[in-house]
Amino acid sequence: MxxxxxxxxxxxxxxxxxxxxxxxxxxxIAGGQTLLLAMKERLARPSAxxxxxxxxDLRGWRYTDSGALEIGAATTYAALAEAxxxxxxxxxxxxxxxxxxxxxxxxxxxxxxxxGGALCAxxxxxxxxxxxxxxxxxxxxxxAGGGRTIRAAEFFDPVGGTVLRPGEILTTVRxxxxxxxxxxxxxxFRYRVFDAALVSAVCAxxxxxxxxxxxxxxxxxxxxxxxxxxxxxxxxxxxxxxxAVDTVEIxxxxxxxxxxxxxxxxxxxxxxxxxxxxxxxxxxARSHERAHTTTAGS
Amino acid sequence: xxxxxxxxxxxxxxxxxxxxxxxxxFIRDVAGYTGTHNGCLEARCGCCAVEVDGDIVKSCxxxxxxxxxxxxxxxxxxxPQRVAPLEHITTQSLAGVYRPLDALGAQDDDLHxxxxxxxKCHALQCxxxxxxxxxxxxxxxxxxxxxxxxxxxxxxxGNICRCTGYQHIVDAAMEAAENMRPVAAxxxxx
Numbered sequence: 001m002x003x004x005x006x007x008x009x010x011x012x013x014x015x016x017x018x019x020x021x022x023x024x025x026x027x028x029i030a031g032g033q034t035l036l037l038a039m040k041e042r043l044a045r046p047s048a049x050x051x052x053x054x055x056x057d058l059r060g061w062r063y064t065d066s067g068a069l070e071i072g073a074a075t076t077y078a079a080l081a082e083a084x085x086x087x088x089x090x091x092x093x094x095x096x097x098x099x100x101x102x103x104x105x106x107x108x109x110x111x112x113x114x115x116g117g118a119l120c121a122x123x124x125x126x127x128x129x130x131x132x133x134x135x136x137x138x139x140x141x142x143x144a145g146g147g148r149t150i151r152a153a154e155f156f157d158p159v160g161g162t163v164l165r166p167g168e169i170l171t172t173v174r175x176x177x178x179x180x181x182x183x184x185x186x187x188x189f190r191y192r193v194f195d196a197a198l199v200s201a202v203c204a205x206x207x208x209x210x211x212x213x214x215x216x217x218x219x220x221x222x223x224x225x226x227x228x229x230x231x232x233x234x235x236x237x238x239x240x241x242x243x244a245v246d247t248v249e250i251x252x253x254x255x256x257x258x259x260x261x262x263x264x265x266x267x268x269x270x271x272x273x274x275x276x277x278x279x280x281x282x283x284x285a286r287s288h289e290r291a292h293t294t295t296a297g298s
Numbered sequence: 299x300x301x302x303x304x305x306x307x308x309x310x311x312x313x314x315x316x317x318x319x320x321x322x323x324f325i326r327d328v329a330g331y332t333g334t335h336n337g338c339l340e341a342r343c344g345c346c347a348v349e350v351d352g353d354i355v356k357s358c359x360x361x362x363x364x365x366x367x368x369x370x371x372x373x374x375x376x377x378p379q380r381v382a383p384l385e386h387i388t389t390q391s392l393a394g395v396y397r398p399l400d401a402l403g404a405q406d407d408d409l410h411x412x413x414x415x416x417x418k419c420h421a422l423q424c425x426x427x428x429x430x431x432x433x434x435x436x437x438x439x440x441x442x443x444x445x446x447x448x449x450x451x452x453x454x455x456g457n458i459c460r461c462t463g464y465q466h467i468v469d470a471a472m473e474a475a476e477n478m479r480p481v482a483a484x485x486x487x488x
Contacts, residue, residue: 006300006317006363029364036320036359037340049317053364078353106456107434108347108356193455 067177073116130221134202183291251281344457
């Protein structure tokens with residue numbers, strides 16, 4: 001590691017000031033599970049680290065009056081994964097966020113790793129990156145020039161990285177209220193349990209009053225530098241009720257859309273292409289099943 | 299350089315450290331608790347796992363300053379004292395040195411039920427990964443006192459053992475889970 005100075009601000013305002021004072025070499029450290037690995041390799045060489053460990057406002061989650069779910073950016077995966085044990089249980093399809101948080105990396109890494117840290121690291125293989133785009137989350141940031149809200153799909157640069165400006169801090173991840181979707185399912189494939197995803201896929205469905213799919217989002221991650229929305233595949237879902245045959249077919253549509261055969265020239269790419277088809281199919285089937293269970297139950 | 303304090307196994311340790319000091323380095327080089335092992339230094343092998351305020355972390359991927367002022371438990375904190383000095387433990391003398399394994403865990407100076415189970419089930423060969431395995435499994439079994447074998451395997455997904463093939467480690471975890479169950483609730487506060 002290159003030498004750096006270390007700061008532990010007590011509040012968000014102080015953190016913003018510190019980042020501004022230390023200039024472009026300053027970087028935020030939340031859990032540090034990605035950043036420290038990069039620093040050891042000297043891929044990241046911050047001159048100052050501003051830790052968010054003591055900024056209590058950035059941890060935990062709450063439901064707003066409109067029913068949206070706001071998760072503090074420095075909330076750890078471990079806290080999210082144990083959401084059912086804490087004061088604010090997650091409801092409906094929001095539990096899929098906890099399920100994803102509890103099934104990535106390994107147990108000790110989840111203790112430190114944070115949802116916002118993963119988003120800012122913007123590694124396309126990270127599950128949370130795919131999930132926030134898939135669920136059309138909004139990301140709140142604060143910087144010296146004030147705050148702004150960025151839609152998840154616009155937060156990630158298509159060529160990699162984020163649109164965060166130097167000195168800007170991600171503070172909140174906001175998910176739609178319950179009625180935003182009827183069913184959500186996240187699927188991924190990795191070689192070993194603690195590996196990052198080789199392909200991840202999410203299907204988020206909203207059913208209309210007639211029980212048919214009114215709105216669908218199909219998202220594929222880990223294949224390109226940023227998550228990709230498979231809009232053709234999603235359009236195929238709208239207006240119908242997917243059968244087992246449809247899920248397989250639409251999976252193949254998504255594979256053609258995200259990674260066409262002519263681009264899949266290496267064995268890894270060909271494998272990813274196959275995985276897209278299978279995982280999107282599974283995500284559609286599972287989200288649809290959940291959508292029906294939720295609608296029937298409510 | 300910054301001055302910081304950590305409570306390690308109940309003892310306060312204060313030192314002036316370089317900002318780059320990892321928690322692992324603080325524990326081993328500053329505080330001298332060498333039971334926590336440096337395996338891969340890139341958060342893969344899990345040999346460096348310790349508890350910080352009761353939550354398991356890989357100490358090679360945390361800066362000491364990130365957890366300044368907090369309370370750390372290393373493998374040395376599992377059993378407050380050894381049953382007997384190491385040099386006395388030979389195959390022949392084991393029976394005399396240790397109390398019967400069934401009685402272990404009953405007193406403060408005994409082995410932790412997990413340590414006793416690792417001994418009984420032969421869950422270590424070279425022993426390098428053992429401190430990390432013990433700490434991760436302690437944390438896990440306190441959360442989930444009745445795991446299945448598959449769940450145990452998943453819990454130690456971030457710990458690498460090159461000797462045992464994991465079979466005996468899972469055996470030991472299942473055995474320890476049984477012994478830990480009645481005391482799981484108070485232990486969770488520690």
